[in-house]
Structure formats: C-alpha cells, structure tokens
Amino acid sequence: MPRLVVISNRVAVPKARGVAGAQGGLAGALNSALKANGGIWFGWSGQETDKFTGSVNYVRSAEGVTTATIDLEKQDIEEYYNGYANSTLWPLFHYRIDLARYEREFAKGYERVNERIAESVLPLIEPDDQVWVHDYHMLPLAERLRSMGTENRIGFFLHTPWPPTNLFVSLPYHERLVRAMLHYDLLGFQNDTWLESFLHYCGKELGAEVHHETGAITFEGRTTYARAYPIGIDFDFFASKGETEDAAKAEKRLITSTRNRTAMIGVDRLDYSKGLPERLDGISRFFDRYPERVRDLVFIQIAPPSREDIGSYQDIRATLEQKAGQINGARSEVDLVPVRYVNRGYSQEELFGFYRASKIGLVTPLRDGMNLVAKEYIAAQDPADPGVLILSRFAGAAQQLDCDGEGALLINPHSSDDLAHNIAKALDMPLEERRMRHQNQLKSVREENIQRWTDNFVSDLASLAS
Missing domain, CATH: 3.40.50.2000 (Glycogen Phosphorylase B;)
Structure with missing residues (x-):
C-alpha cells in the first residue's frame, strides 16, 4: 500500500x-x-x-x-x-x-x-x-x-x-x-x-x-x-464522549439552569458565513410573534472568536453583542434572560452534554461547505426523546439530513419569518415525529462517517x- x-x-x-x-x-x-x-x-x-x-x-x-x-x-x-x-x-x-x-x-x-x-x-x-x-x-x-x-x-x-x-x-x-x-x-x-x-x-x-x-x-x-x-464525523469517537463524566455534568448543568424551559442551542465559530445576526433576527421575530413563549424557550449561542485580526470579524462580534443585548433588554425579567451569548469555546465532552440537553439545534449558516455541528447534534441526541434540528438549506449537510423531507427542518436563513415559524414547529412537534426524523438522520450520520x-x-x- x-x-x-x-x-x-x-x-x-x-x-x-x-x-x-x-x-x-x-x-x-x-x-x-x-x-x-x-x-x-x-x-x-x-x-x-x-x-x-x-x-x-x-x-x-x-x-x-x-x-x-x-x-x-x-x-x-x-x-x-x-x-x-x-x-x-x-x-x-x-x-x-x-x-x-x-x-x-x-x-x-x-x-x-x-x-x-x-x-x-x-x-x-x-x-x-x-x-x-x-x-x-x-x-x-x-x-x-x-x-x-x-x-x-x-x-x-x-x-x-x-x-x-x-x-x-x-x-x-x-x-x-x-x-x-x-x-x-x-x-x-x-x-x-x-x-x-x-x-x-x-x-x-x-x-x-x-x-x-x-x-x-x-x-x-x-x-x-x-x-x-x-x-x-467520527461517529464512534464522538458518541464515546457522551459516556464521560464531563458530558453528564454539562448536560445536568444546562438542564438545571434553564429551569423547565426548552433549551435551543447554536454552536458556531464567530464568522459572518454562519448567519448569526440573521439567526438572532429570527429569534427576535419569534418572540415578537409569540411573546407568551418567552418563558418556554431559552436560546444559547456559543460562538468562539476566530481570525480576530481581520476587521470583518471584529464587526460581526460587535453586531452580535448588540442584537443579543436588544433582545434581552426587551424580553428579560429579573429571573429570566431569553438569550445567552457565550463568546468562548468548550470541550467536545461538554458540547455533547449541551447538545443532549437542548431540544432544538439551530444550524443556520448563510453558506457552508458541510457543517459538522449539525451531525454532532444528531449524534448526541437521546433516541427515546430526541431534539429537533433546524438546518439552513444552504449548508452542505442539508443534502444528507433533509431525508426526503422527513429529517431536519430546512429553512432559508435570510428569512426571519421562516426561522420563527420553524422554531414554533419544533417546540410543538409530537414525540413520535421527533423520533422518526431523528432515526432517519442518525442513519445517515452513522453510516456517512x-x-x-x-x-x-x-x-x-x-x-x-x-
């Protein structure tokens, strides 16, 4: 050889x-x-x-x-x-x-x-x-x-x-x-x-x-x-992270801190291609349309910084901080913050725990070669009670995870209305449908490793x- x-x-x-x-x-x-x-x-x-x-x-x-x-x-x-x-x-x-x-x-x-x-x-x-x-x-x-x-x-x-x-x-x-x-x-x-x-x-x-x-x-x-x-992804390797103490602690930490609210998570490198400002606009539209659901949902955005010497990356960070602050300023209570914006990275073990604790995964790049966060989110879910993946149709992963309309919920990341509608759909999706969609996606993620x-x-x- x-x-x-x-x-x-x-x-x-x-x-x-x-x-x-x-x-x-x-x-x-x-x-x-x-x-x-x-x-x-x-x-x-x-x-x-x-x-x-x-x-x-x-x-x-x-x-x-x-x-x-x-x-x-x-x-x-x-x-x-x-x-x-x-x-x-x-x-x-x-x-x-x-x-x-x-x-x-x-x-x-x-x-x-x-x-x-x-x-x-x-x-x-x-x-x-x-x-x-x-x-x-x-x-x-x-x-x-x-x-x-x-x-x-x-x-x-x-x-x-x-x-x-x-x-x-x-x-x-x-x-x-x-x-x-x-x-x-x-x-x-x-x-x-x-x-x-x-x-x-x-x-x-x-x-x-x-x-x-x-x-x-x-x-x-x-x-x-x-x-x-x-x-x-390296499916077996990533799945093994779920068996660690760090993953269990991270899952419990997130569940405890959300206090009976549904956790929705996004994990992206801080980059303009990831559609993060547009994502926050869609979340803002969701809360505008369903103000009573601010107590049902908490969004966690993990966005480690990258290429900080380039001006466009400095701009995106400032924009995100402003938009997250505007949503929280308009929707927060003394005991509640609807958006948590975290500008740092976490280990794979911790991310596995965070994914598993989140009932909605938000992966909405404006354009992406593949996007492996989408596949990691699916791999981390509990098959008995899985979360729902909301995925940009402009990510390469959409070709595999759409599963003929019975996998991820595909959205146009430029449309705040489309994202808001699908967040509501994910929140209200019956367990049987969630299981069916997850099973279809899991097969692809496991086999196309x-x-x-x-x-x-x-x-x-x-x-x-x-």
Missing part, C-alpha cells in the same frame, strides 16, 4: 506519549489514514520566523505518524493567510463578494507561500507516495509540485463551498487559479452543488471537455477527475490516477 503524504495549512501535531490517535474529527481520520498507510502530515506550524529558511520541524508519535512543519515570515502570514486565503478566497467562496478584498500583494504572497511549501515538502515525497492536499489555502500547490518534477498521484479536497461561475469570475486571474487546480489528479468537493459549480466553470470559462457523469475534466491534454465526497470519507477519497485517488 502506498505511503500517504497529507498537506494542509495547519497540522495536528502529536502530543507527548503518542496520543495523536486520541483525536476525533478530521485530525483523527487523517491520523488513522497515515497510521494505516505510513506517511507524513505537512503544513505551517502556526509560528512566525524572522527569515524563512525552509527548515522542517519534525515530530514523531509513538503510533508512527510523523508531522513536519515550517515557520513563515510575518509578511507571509499577513499576505497569504490573513490576506488572500481569508480576506479574498474565504468570503468569495461563501458568496460574500461584498467582503472580498482583491489586493495584488495578497495574491503575490499566496503564490509565494505555495511555492515555499512545495519547495519544503518536495524532498519528503518518495516516488510511490500518494499526496493529499487540503483546502483553499493551497489551490495551486499541485502545479508548483509538477513544475518541480513531481509525478506522484496528487489529490485535493475543498472543505468550503465552490461559488457559482458568475461570482467566481469576479476574482482577478480566476482562470490562472483553476488552470493550476487541474494539475491535481483528483479534486474532491463536499457535495454535488459545489461540484457542479466547478464543472460548469471549467466548461464555460476554460472550454474544457467535461464529462458530468464521471467527473472527468480534460484540458490541454491532461485529465483531472472531480467528484463529491461528503465529509462526516469520516472513516468512509477518508477511505473513499484515498482509494479513488489510487484507482483513478492509475
């Missing part, structure tokens, strides 16, 4: 005593794949250096997984990471061209860092290795590696959406970026919507020969395959490239 080389912006560095395998989610799945195949996980260390040297820092776990990282200069971080990746590509890929910054220096920094990553990882790649690159930070990496003589099978997976052609063409030098992507052997997308957007661009803008059934894209004498690989995602991609990379 060929060795696997995983390349991503950041790396899950093994901890002392080799407990890398104790991780769940993407880190756990990739570590498992690396452990099974042997190999290296390469990326940026997250650290800053005065002068880039390309020297590689190695850490080897007791389970045989090696991580290799490089440090970047301050200018690299500003232009590649804060700049082009997170101020240009991230908003564009989430349909927010109004927030995207198109600056020449950002693009130069992005290309420079991809060149540096290619130069640094090249000596680590052996002739029979399979290379798997992750996410929008490294779209052109295969082209750089090919130009340096790499002939290995190279795959790429995009964890974000891919925007429609009429939005993507707003990016300067968009053709150059996609041409570079076609040096991968296999391109993976979260669902059919993002895949079809990419295939449409290749046919319309590049004039490539596109075979929609197989995902084959033939351009300038080279064929690349593009397919959908919906990512899942992250291990299957990893196996499908790696095996396709081997077979298609050969």
